[in-house]
Amino acid sequence: MKTKAKQSVLVLKTGREKSLKRRHPWVFSGAVEKVIGEPQSGDTVLVRTAEGTPLGVAAYSPDSQIRGRMWAFDETTKVDAAFFTARLKSALVLRTRLGIGRHTNAMRLVHGESDGLPGLIVDRYADVLVAQFLSAGTERWREAILDALVELTGCEAVFERSDAEVRTLEGLPERAGFVRGNVNATRCAVLEHGLAFRVDVAAGQKTGFFLDQRANRLRIKALSAGRDVLDCFCYTGGFAISSLAGGAREVTALDSSGPAIAIARENLAANSLDASTIEFKEADVFLHLRELRNRGEKFDLIVLDPPKFAPTAAQVEKASRAYKDINLLALKLLAPGGLLATFSCSGAISPDLFQKIIAGAALDAEADARIVERFGPDADHPVGLDFPEGDYLKGLLVYRA
Ligand code: SAH
Numbered sequence: 001m002k003t004k005a006k007q008s009v010l011v012l013k014t015g016r017e018k019s020l021k022r023r024h025p026w027v028f029s030g031a032v033e034k035v036i037g038e039p040q041s042g043d044t045v046l047v048r049t050a051e052g053t054p055l056g057v058a059a060y061s062p063d064s065q066i067r068g069r070m071w072a073f074d075e076t077t078k079v080d081a082a083f084f085t086a087r088l089k090s091a092l093v094l095r096t097r098l099g100i101g102r103h104t105n106a107m108r109l110v111h112g113e114s115d116g117l118p119g120l121i122v123d124r125y126a127d128v129l130v131a132q133f134l135s136a137g138t139e140r141w142r143e144a145i146l147d148a149l150v151e152l153t154g155c156e157a158v159f160e161r162s163d164a165e166v167r168t169l170e171g172l173p174e175r176a177g178f179v180r181g182n183v184n185a186t187r188c189a190v191l192e193h194g195l196a197f198r199v200d201v202a203a204g205q206k207t208g209f210f211l212d213q214r215a216n217r218l219r220i221k222a223l224s225a226g227r228d229v230l231d232c233f234c235y236t237g238g239f240a241i242s243s244l245a246g247g248a249r250e251v252t253a254l255d256s257s258g259p260a261i262a263i264a265r266e267n268l269a270a271n272s273l274d275a276s277t278i279e280f281k282e283a284d285v286f287l288h289l290r291e292l293r294n295r296g297e298k299f300d301l302i303v304l305d306p307p308k309f310a311p312t313a314a315q316v317e318k319a320s321r322a323y324k325d326i327n328l329l330a331l332k333l334l335a336p337g338g339l340l341a342t343f344s345c346s347g348a349i350s351p352d353l354f355q356k357i358i359a360g361a362a363l364d365a366e367a368d369a370r371i372v373e374r375f376g377p378d379a380d381h382p383v384g385l386d387f388p389e390g391d392y393l394k395g396l397l398v399y400r401a
Contacts, residue, residue, distance in 0.1 A: 108121070258282055
């Protein structure tokens, strides 16, 4: 039996408490003067200023640049199973208050730091939960979190997708599979604003579906009537099928992933829509946009929803060039009076920079273009006011005169 050890302490360097005082939840390794005690990965530690003022309690990540993730800014907070039940409850209350369940049975229940649970992502697809434990602290409390999730949601099955790359930065192994219940099938049927989608929780990208784009898919549906639509990076067909349901004249949808296109076709079949006016194509968007341009094709509505080109700040320059390239091509493919819905989910690309990139693309495309709307993530993806990093998804609706 281990005797109850005294709580370990992270002592900050002089003056390095500023961000924590603003309640930013991360303690970077460079801000730590010393560690008192021998905390293990995921243990709860007390965080103190150089002068000895307590700042709160954090989860200790010895292998990560983010050495501590704050659980609470009150040093008397006890981090135990009841703590996680309370935080999860409050995340669920937010979703209930927003009424998201009136439009869909697929939603993000826990959005990490912005729900007070650094490193934890939980998505619900009908009766199946998909959980990602992306930090040492959430890994340490995994069982308690899983028990609380099952109890609070009534979902019997939980599929773990702790196979994201960020786990390696935390020194954690990748893990995936059912951890509670087993629905014997990893394909979940969900409904979003009246449209049916199949979500592959085991093999799909991220947790299987891009829930953050829900409201934007609905907006695109409303803008599609009578238009020729091009959906680039279509994944399982979210925007493309919404466009078709919104009365698009013709829809072309592109993605480089064969498995994603296969599910997109299943999704099309799952809805009562005229399939003769939509085409899903396995293609590289960078190459295919050039082909379309060379053929002189035109579209009235183009959606560009690429993957994260800049996973970290180091890739911003290269990513900026890639964003400019596809946006320039898309603007050239737009018919007069056409709309471009363009997105970036790179946290490292600020909304400001994104707008500059699109402005540069319009200039080079010699397009008379203006912003008519701005997009963000749907409401089940809150952004902590003290956590700007959570504000990763941005989009512009651009009109070409
Ligand atoms: N719009 C989608 C989500 C897009 S995710 C939705 O609402 O569900 C980004 C997609 O880009 C992924 O499906 C990925 O397979 C695809 N992708 C990545 N690089 C690509 C490329 N060079 N060409 C085409 N598709 C690509």
